[in-house]
Amino acid sequence: MDNLFIYLELLVNGVIIGTVYGLIACGLSLIFGVGKIVNFAHGALLALGMFIVYFIQRTLAINIYLVILPAAFLMFWIGYGLQFFLIKPIIRRESGMPVLPVILLTAGIMMALENLLLMVFGSSYLTVKMDFAQGTLRIGTISLPFVRLIAFFSSLVVVAALHFFLSRTDLGRAIRAVSQDREKARLLGVDDHKILCITVGLGMAITTISGGTLLPFYYVHPDIGNMFLTKCFVIVVLGGMGTISGALMGGIIVGILEVVVAQVMKVSVVQALIFLIFVLVLLLKPSGLLGTARE
Amino acid sequence: MLKVRGITKRFGGLRVLEGIDMDVSAGEFVGLIGPNGAGKTTLFNVLTGMLPLNSGDVTFLGRNITNWPGNRVFLAGIARTFQVVRPFYSLSCRDNVLVAYKAKFGNAGADEAAMEALEFLGLGKKADKPASELNLAEKRKLELARAMVAKPKLLMLDEVMAGLNASELDDMIDHIRRLKQSLALTVIAVEHIMHVIMSLSDRILVLNQGKLIADGTPKQIAANEEVIRAYLGEDSNAAS
Amino acid sequence: MVLLPLFDSDPYHIHLIISVGLMIYLAMTWNIVGGLAGQVSFGHATFVGMGAYASTLLFINYGLTPWLGMIAGGLLAVVVSLMVGLPCFRLRGAFFSLSTLALAEVVRIVVVNTERIGPFEVRGAAGILVPLKGDAPGLFQFNGKVPYYYIIWMMIGAVYYISYRIKTSRYGLFLSAIADDEEAARANGVNVLKAKMLALMVSAFLAAIGGTFYAQFYRSVDPVNVLAVGFSMEIVLMAVVGGTRFLHGPIIGTLILAPFGEVVRASLGGSFFGLHKIIYGMVLVAVILFFPNGIASLPDLIRGRVKEKQNLHAAGVGAEE
Numbered sequence: 001m002d003n004l005f006i007y008l009e010l011l012v013n014g015v016i017i018g019t020v021y022g023l024i025a026c027g028l029s030l031i032f033g034v035g036k037i038v039n040f041a042h043g044a045l046l047a048l049g050m051f052i053v054y055f056i057q058r059t060l061a062i063n064i065y066l067v068i069l070p071a072a073f074l075m076f077w078i079g080y081g082l083q084f085f086l087i088k089p090i091i092r093r094e095s096g097m098p099v100l101p102v103i104l105l106t107a108g109i110m111m112a113l114e115n116l117l118l119m120v121f122g123s124s125y126l127t128v129k130m131d132f133a134q135g136t137l138r139i140g141t142i143s144l145p146f147v148r149l150i151a152f153f154s155s156l157v158v159v160a161a162l163h164f165f166l167s168r169t170d171l172g173r174a175i176r177a178v179s180q181d182r183e184k185a186r187l188l189g190v191d192d193h194k195i196l197c198i199t200v201g202l203g204m205a206i207t208t209i210s211g212g213t214l215l216p217f218y219y220v221h222p223d224i225g226n227m228f229l230t231k232c233f234v235i236v237v238l239g240g241m242g243t244i245s246g247a248l249m250g251g252i253i254v255g256i257l258e259v260v261v262a263q264v265m266k267v268s269v270v271q272a273l274i275f276l277i278f279v280l281v282l283l284l285k286p287s288g289l290l291g292t293a294r295e
Numbered sequence: 296m297l298k299v300r301g302i303t304k305r306f307g308g309l310r311v312l313e314g315i316d317m318d319v320s321a322g323e324f325v326g327l328i329g330p331n332g333a334g335k336t337t338l339f340n341v342l343t344g345m346l347p348l349n350s351g352d353v354t355f356l357g358r359n360i361t362n363w364p365g366n367r368v369f370l371a372g373i374a375r376t377f378q379v380v381r382p383f384y385s386l387s388c389r390d391n392v393l394v395a396y397k398a399k400f401g402n403a404g405a406d407e408a409a410m411e412a413l414e415f416l417g418l419g420k421k422a423d424k425p426a427s428e429l430n431l432a433e434k435r436k437l438e439l440a441r442a443m444v445a446k447p448k449l450l451m452l453d454e455v456m457a458g459l460n461a462s463e464l465d466d467m468i469d470h471i472r473r474l475k476q477s478l479a480l481t482v483i484a485v486e487h488i489m490h491v492i493m494s495l496s497d498r499i500l501v502l503n504q505g506k507l508i509a510d511g512t513p514k515q516i517a518a519n520e521e522v523i524r525a526y527l528g529e530d531s532n533a534a535s
Numbered sequence: 536m537v538l539l540p541l542f543d544s545d546p547y548h549i550h551l552i553i554s555v556g557l558m559i560y561l562a563m564t565w566n567i568v569g570g571l572a573g574q575v576s577f578g579h580a581t582f583v584g585m586g587a588y589a590s591t592l593l594f595i596n597y598g599l600t601p602w603l604g605m606i607a608g609g610l611l612a613v614v615v616s617l618m619v620g621l622p623c624f625r626l627r628g629a630f631f632s633l634s635t636l637a638l639a640e641v642v643r644i645v646v647v648n649t650e651r652i653g654p655f656e657v658r659g660a661a662g663i664l665v666p667l668k669g670d671a672p673g674l675f676q677f678n679g680k681v682p683y684y685y686i687i688w689m690m691i692g693a694v695y696y697i698s699y700r701i702k703t704s705r706y707g708l709f710l711s712a713i714a715d716d717e718e719a720a721r722a723n724g725v726n727v728l729k730a731k732m733l734a735l736m737v738s739a740f741l742a743a744i745g746g747t748f749y750a751q752f753y754r755s756v757d758p759v760n761v762l763a764v765g766f767s768m769e770i771v772l773m774a775v776v777g778g779t780r781f782l783h784g785p786i787i788g789t790l791i792l793a794p795f796g797e798v799v800r801a802s803l804g805g806s807f808f809g810l811h812k813i814i815y816g817m818v819l820v821a822v823i824l825f826f827p828n829g830i831a832s833l834p835d836l837i838r839g840r841v842k843e844k845q846n847l848h849a850a851g852v853g854a855e856e
Contacts, residue, residue: 038633093827099627107577107771109816112815115810275641279622283622366725369721377722384715394712398709398725402705
């Protein structure tokens with residue numbers, strides 16, 4: 001009976017953290033699904049968002065949850081600016097999909113950003129001191145820290161909001177149109193470049209929100225970028241490129257996997273496993289679903 | 296020379312090609328027409344090994360080439376051009392053609408063959424210019440030069456006339472006729488420009504929504520009711 | 536340049552030049568796959584690391600001279616390149632690059648967590664040290680820096696020659712076509728996988744030899760330095776900033792960036808750790824935006840501009856008359 005509860009706790013924790021991962025991946029899924037570009041700086045940008053939250057919270061010494069939305073707003077504009085100033089010129093320049101330059105450009109951004117964070121915040125693992133919501137919910141022998149629950153529920157709320165936004169609003173419909181067929185959308189009068197900028201901004205904001213809710217029970221470190229970059233792509237690829245429900249599902253799978261495997265292996269080895277799974281999934285998924293990843 | 300049986304191709308739930316049967320004899324000029332989205336380019340991609348098929352058989356010169364990879368199909372003697380022209384932009388015209396020649400025959404006689412192919416298509420003077428500096432008509436001719444230098448037996452043209460003006464069209468038609476004759480080619484051509492395909496083809500196949508709905512001489516096809524219906528409401532470039 | 540040691544015997548300068556030389560060498564080995572074939576791999580450091588670990592471990596355990604050990608390291612790298620390339624080359628551009636990043640990290644994590652493999656003590660994150668044997672040319676070790684100086688320049692010459700032979704051969708042509716348009720290349724008879732694999736195997740082999748040089752010069756090998764993604768990124772950076780379409784591109788890129796980076800790191804590195812890498816990243820972004828073909832393409836760009844101006848001038852004059 002004891003074992004059952006242990007497994008249950010693992011499962012629940014996996015689902016909780018998986019949902020948060022899923023939200024982070026949603027941000028990526030949105031950007032990748034609409035713009036069809038692989039942004040190597042995505043992990044570094046997540047780290048940037050988390051550091052911004054951390055920094056504002058430390059400086060103003062207020063409740064971290066109050067900081068998240070303003071930080072997300074800031075990151076929206078950073079994402080918008082990124083697409084507008086750096087990526088758009090390249091897309092405009094080339095006739096087809098300029099794969100190589102975008103890879104290198106975003107890799108350059110990743111390099112600069114990661115080392116900027118390293119320089120400013122140092123290489124230690126930083127955590128946030130929490131006075132708020134320190135308690136734990138107990139169900140039987142399963143303990144669920146409030147901070148995790150907050151992250152879980154806020155992720156669900158954001159996913160729901162995102163779904164509503166994409167399916168019911170004009171802007172959301174425009175975004176979906178561009179993601180399905182960019183040429184057609186443009187012919188129908190949609191400013192596809194602006195939509196892309198908005199989408200990137202939105203994706204960054206979402207990613208920052210989830211990263212922010214992660215902070216209270218996680219840590220932030222300039223290297224997070226690297227780890228989350230691959231993790232996000234594993235999730236997006238597992239769940240089906242560019243769909244929200246896919247990202248969520250993929251996130252939960254990865255979350256559960258991580259929590260379960262972490263019982264028997266070191267954390268870093270778990271990461272290696274995730275990287276391996278990533279490559280395997282890329283290779284094994286039928287090209288129909290994958291479409292964009294294989295010849 | 297080319298025998299196609301029961302080709303089916305699906306993209307997820309969408310059936311793009313259904314049970315295509317086709318026979319092409321040596322020396323024929325076969326036109327492949329049909330409304331937009333009928334599956335013509337997909338058929339080309341499947342036949343030339345660029346897309347895997349779900350079921351069916353392709354036999355070329357007695358050999359079963361079903362699911363052969365693209366480069367093997369080329370080496371076996373089937374060359375193709377692309378609907379949206381795809382030269383190697385950063386390479387010179389000469390190098391563009393050399394890629395195809397050397398892939399099949401190696402280094403021996405490469406330069407002569409390349410110049411011969413370029414000159415046949417009137418690109419001799421531009422041999423050392425990068426492909427990016429060519430206009431559309433020249434790029435299409437470059438693709439033809441690239442296709443012919445490896446002495447294919449079957450040439451598959453995908454809308455090679457698209458976007459050309461009147462004089463470029465005549466020029467292209469002339470080149471294709473001469474090409475076919477000098478290399479004793481068999482040609483399958485997808486085309487939207489009706490008067491061109493009608494005048495060049497010995498036989499025309501009509502594709503609609505993934506199925507072959509007609510097969511006959513240009514005269515027969517022009518009078519075919521089902522073909523006319525398939526095109527109604529569809530912007531076909533009959534005038535150009 | 537070659538005779539520099541005769542004029543300047545400051546060991547720091549020579550050490551710096553050798554370090555830069557090694558980066559030039561590694562950037563050129565990367566360019567065989569990255570530039571010639573247009574396949575951006577972010578895992579090049581893995582091959583370097585294999586060479587370094589292989590030759591050093593063989594030396595420690597069996598006394599095998601690194602001159603031979605590096606061949607073994609090279610072969611190991613070739614085997615690994617087959618295991619990575621055969622599956623991953625089927626992936627489209629960005630996903631290929633992502634997978635190289637992922638696999639490189641897997642290797643690094645595995646090494647960090649490995650204390651020994653059979654008789655070889657890998658020592659995880661601590662890394663291994665090359666046993667000091669003083670002046671031992673037969674064992675690829677020298678007391679002074681000057682011999683390393685000459686060796687690295689010979690290696691650079693060798694990799695330049697090999698790159699040249701590849702580029703001007705049939706396969707070089709195929710690789711350029713693949714870099715431009717892989718599907719069109721395939722449709723015109725090129726065996727794309729075979730061409731890419733050949734380039735990768737050569738690149739991996741040469742990179743591993745560079746790894747042995749690294750080990751013998753710096754005398755210590757550890758995953759943080761030699762297997763890190765950051766190291767791969769630096770190598771890619773040097774080649775791309777210089778210009779991947781040119782054989783001398785990686786040389787120019789490294790000559791511009793590496794000394795600069797070294798100076799920044801030495802003078803400001805204490806208080807602004809990692810500043811040089813931030814600048815590297817920004818330079819890469821700037822180059823992609825403004826000089827997509829690299830700095831080595833400047834002469835062509837200038838020539839193009841001059842021609843434009845000449846044409847305009849001629850046209851203007853003609854119209855006036």
